[in-house]
Amino acid sequence: MKESQWSDYYKNTIDKEPNETLVFAANLIKDQPNKHALDIGSGTGSDTIYLLDQGFKVIALDQEKNALDIIKNRTSKKQRKNLTLEHRFMQNYTIANNTYNLINATFSLPFCTKPDFIKIWDNIYKGLKSNGVFSGQIFGTNDDWASIPEMSFFTNEEIDDLIMQYTPEYYIEVDEKGLIADGSEKHWHMFNIVLRKA
Secondary structure, eight states, rough: OHHHHHHHHHHHTTTTOOHHHHHHHHHHHHTSSSOOEEEETTTTTTHHHHHHHTTTTTEEESSSSHHHHHHHHHHHHHTTTTTTEESSOOOOOOOOTTTTEEEEEETTSSSSOOHHHHHHHHHHHEEEEEEEEEEEEEEEEEEETOOTTTOOOOHHHHHHTTTTTEEEEEEEEEEEEEEOSSSSSSEEEEEEEEEEEO
């Protein structure tokens, strides 16, 4: 999206609740000690702030500096002690191996090419600790945006292959008309998932 489109998106989403996949994932590992999380495509920080409130140390990663500035302004001095803001494209970020209890990607991973998605996906698996969880969305091929070459979309069979090395904890396919952040209509085809690494 263009910078102006991102600005409009942030205005429309700044007050949204944390995503239900993230809340589910965080609850799965609530008793793990010294929890570290990576929030890929953090936007204005609804998920990031939820993770901070749940006791995680969080790296918030976003390609838009404006989004990270909003997170900084939304968090307290105490919260910022457990927060690192990373301004870069997700496909250029090095995910440290065996580091995170939780990696979240709410509506972010589809916004890169398929080769970049696969590279990031592999690095997410490597970045999770044993018993760590991933939460996020993958877009399916029936989605209205499926013809956009800069994005990534997968068949059901391809998604089965992607998640094969995980234990699915939450898996809901959505294939229906809905709304986007600005209120306009769109056909969504997506998979809301929470996956646990063995």
